[in-house]
Amino acid sequence: MTNQPGRQPARASLAAFVGTTIEWYDFYIYATAAALIFGKLFFPSHEPFYSTLASFGTFAVGFFARPLGGLVFGHLGDRIGRKKALVATLSIMGVGTVGIGFLPTYESAGALAPALLVALRIAQGIAIGGEWGGAVLMAGEHAPKDKRTFLASFAQLGSPAGLILALLAFRSVAHLDHAALFSWGWRLPFIASAVLLVVGLLIRSGVGESPEFEAIKAQRRTASLPILDVLRDSWRVVLLCLGANVIGVAGAWFVNTFMLNYTTQTLGLDRGLILDCLFIVAFIQLFTQLASGWFAQRVGAGRFLTLAAALAMLSPWPMFMLVSTGKPVAIVIGIAITVMCMCSSYAVMAGFMTNAFAVRVRYSAISISYQCCAALAGGLTPLLGTLLAHDFPGQWWPLALFYSALAGISLVCIAVLERRQPRASRGEVPLAMPE
Template sequence: MDDDKDTYRETAHETCIGDRMSQAIVNTRQPGRAATAAFIGTMIEWYDFYIYATAAALVFGELYFPSSDRFVSTMASFATFAVGFFARPLGGIVFGHLGDRIGRKKALMTTLMMMGAATVGVGLLPEYSKVGMLAPVLLVLLRVVQGIAVGGEWGGAVLMAGEHAPQGRRTFFASFAQLGSPAGLILSLIAFRAVTSMDKADFMSWGWRVPFLASAVLLIVGIVIRLGVNESPEFERVKESKRTAKLPIAEVLQSSWGLVLLCIGANTIGIAGVYFTNTFMIAYTTQYVGVSRSLILDCLFAVAIIQFIAQPLAAWLAERMGGARFLKCAALLAMISPYPMFMLVQSGAAVPMVIGIAIAVICMASFYSVIAGFVSGVFPVRVRYSGISLAYQVCGAIAGGLTPLVGTWLAHRYTGQWWPLAVFYTCLAGISLLCIVALDARRATHAEHAESVGAM
């Protein structure tokens, strides 16, 4: 009997050790899984968002906002594009609250399903010629759902990757969530490049719907991948210690509103630059430079691949230089970049256009890659989802939503002149530079204060 008890104890002990070793293996794999899930999930979300942006530049004006004046149709189409950005802060607030209260993972699963359903809905939507005003109204409503979903997605994806990261690797791991943006752009450009090669009548009739309907397949892939990732360990510690915030957004606004404003400004070029060099550039080159739709999409596809390669390299370099120093350099270069870009784009030839747009995109994308990890570190864990989501999505509503509209107005107002557009881009990058300088100074002041308190 005693031998049986000893055997039982040994077996139980070995089982316990085995469970701990298995758990340790799982935990060592989780940072990679979390980074992969953040990348795949945001890639799908941004694919959905970008195909809408591309369709807004190429299709929606004619099909949902018909007018004798092409400028009016394009502005109306870009206005629906902007509506999605204005809905993003609502998504950031709602899912930031859920993410800080019940967990990052549950919030992310919900945003992914919302985005997939809305995107497929756009693909099934009848045109103005068939249902009249109901068509643009439904298009706007679906765009709002997309905006809410993306508003809740970004913060959670950044945190799931960053909060699973090994010590000292937050910037690099958080950049995988940012890498989903160029990957989604590449997928969206492939999809639209395929359908724009069709006969124009077929493309306008049903071809443009294919990229939207294909989102249903991507949705299933994204859900499967995210199910394999554990909840954020930093959030779990806060939850176990019962330190979760009751009203995270209220706490952020009460104690950190200055940080929120600075983070809104800091994100400007990372968000606005994407829609300037992609969404607006499609309309600008096709309407004012005389470039064909297929040529500009091919150029943007090449630039998107360059961006996809540049972003992880930028995150790696930022870990060695320091995030703040790297962001200052990237923003300064971004201020200069639109001038060579426009000079080369004006040629209307493929190679100069790729080089010109790539110059601006590399500077912008390097900044975009690093800013997520930088701003996530300025908020405490208990309100971090709400803090970074609010800052990023408010910036998205203002800078991202209005950039194509302002660009279209400037191009129309100063027809034949590109310098007002370049100055506009420089100002966007300058806002980010000033806010990064202020955030870095504020962080240094707080660090000095903490050291002085510790010394006392």
């Protein structure tokens, strides 16, 4: 099947979507368990706040490991090929996630339990750190130039799709009584990842290597140490791309992880209600991202991203007002407003970054930009949100201000990138390091 080049763009986009869906499913079930389960099972305390903080700490560990994954697999992807790197990342993620499902808890293993949890969480972080850049490039580099922004966005669709699967998995065990859920029910979503792993590897095997990478490999123009070239020649663009990604990365974990804990513990809302609301919003996110990639391809990625970041700055204020009512419809509308603004940026950023760097170092460059952002903005956001909620009890305006500041960082960095090279946002020229 891989000898049919006319079908490769569609197959590559599908493989990127399925692969990242599986990776994000694994990541999201950990996030959900960290918000609802792990604090009690692995970090028991008389004060729920400290248990939650410790649980979100292990959540952050996975983000801190992501730059390492981006560095290692970015190097491999730029040296030996995107496809081989992606098979490895998917396998590591699957093994790490299934392993979590079989872990002993603190009650039965003491300090060994959280230590093992952290170790497997690091494996997850390394895997997804290497996965994202390769999936984006396999979709984007197979695509025609005039469709790159749209087809590269398919890799980003894995985030809402993985969230939908994760919420379905946890919703299916949420009906269990408390004892069953905390004894064995929480393990099932993790163990089920083994089935998804097999499916993902089968689909990914049907896609050929990136034609752009094959071309520079045939010309013997691959970089010996791509990350050194990136840091020497394009460190400013890396930092700007890092900042441009903040709202897409931090916003997702603010809404899907911190808000899950905030609504259940601070507002006292029912766990099942919030999971149902997030489930509905995940479908809205999926279709919003698909539409965003299509629309941005026509109006210009940079222009679209600027508008999305500006709207994201305004979005948390109506969200908190609506969520604070405790009414299901208001909760869905409030969260959906924020998610639509956030995910519009997230969807388009993949193609935008693909055009920012030369092929020979592209895997390393976009991986280090995105994954360092993930380590800082994604890993720390739930922790900082929890601290703000604790320090300002009953007040949501500091949380809204925090979110607006995150969006403001992205807005500034996107604007600077546009000023440096306006045509790059339309995919016409690279921002840095021409071939």
